[in-house]
Amino acid sequence: MRPRTIIVSLLILASSASARATWQRFGNQIVWAADFYDANSGLVLFGELGQSPVFRFQGTTLTGIFAGSADEILIQDSDRAWASAGSTIYLVRDHWSVWDTISVPLFHPSLIGVIPSGLFYYSDSEIYFTSDGVTASKPTGIPVSDPPGVIDYLTPDILIAVSANSIYRSTTGGTSWVRVLTGLRDCSRIYCQSIYSDRMH
Numbered sequence: 001m002r003p004r005t006i007i008v009s010l011l012i013l014a015s016s017a018s019a020r021a022t023w024q025r026f027g028n029q030i031v032w033a034a035d036f037y038d039a040n041s042g043l044v045l046f047g048e049l050g051q052s053p054v055f056r057f058q059g060t061t062l063t064g065i066f067a068g069s070a071d072e073i074l075i076q077d078s079d080r081a082w083a084s085a086g087s088t089i090y091l092v093r094d095h096w097s098v099w100d101t102i103s104v105p106l107f108h109p110s111l112i113g114v115i116p117s118g119l120f121y122y123s124d125s126e127i128y129f130t131s132d133g134v135t136a137s138k139p140t141g142i143p144v145s146d147p148p149g150v151i152d153y154l155t156p157d158i159l160i161a162v163s164a165n166s167i168y169r170s171t172t173g174g175t176s177w178v179r180v181l182t183g184l185r186d187c188s189r190i191y192c193q194s195i196y197s198d199r200m201h
Helices: none
Strands: 010-015 023-027 031-038 043-044 054-058 062-065 072-075 079-084 087-091 097-099 110-115 119-122 126-130 148-153 159-163 166-172 177-184
Touching: 010 119, 031 072, 072 110, 079 110, 079 119, 110 159
Parallel strands: 110 148
Antiparallel strands: 010 023, 031 043, 043 054, 054 062, 072 079, 079 087, 087 097, 110 119, 119 126, 148 159, 159 166, 166 177
């Protein structure tokens, strides 16, 4: 999934006891990418591509956690996240504080999506999955000619992927995929980059 600079200032959603929400401006820098863990915490990359240090936000507090630059960021859980920077992918562990370069072979990598057990990413026009950054496997069922821009999950076993033309579903935790819908019109001219799976209902 290639990030886009579409947000000019980060807005934080703050929930109150009455379940009403308010939005608060949180800085005036360009946001290159952001991912939320919950309504009050997450990770954000400020700046431009190739010049985006990583910050953790908790409520209204920003804390720098990586002085280097990242291009993409995806939160897996409260302990782990994944980030890309050029030809490198990082596994971010210990409550997003320790950054390790993963050791699987990479060529022009791009993050696609995270599930409870790990990360889907592109490398050399192929989709891979890694749970630890040390070993990687290739899922089956999605053709190279129709790559998904994003993957999300309903359960650890049931996953959804969306490409520019199709929707794919996996019932095997992402090891194999089946095309369930094709001919998407709204995505035919753009690279679909967002999907939301409602895991609460």
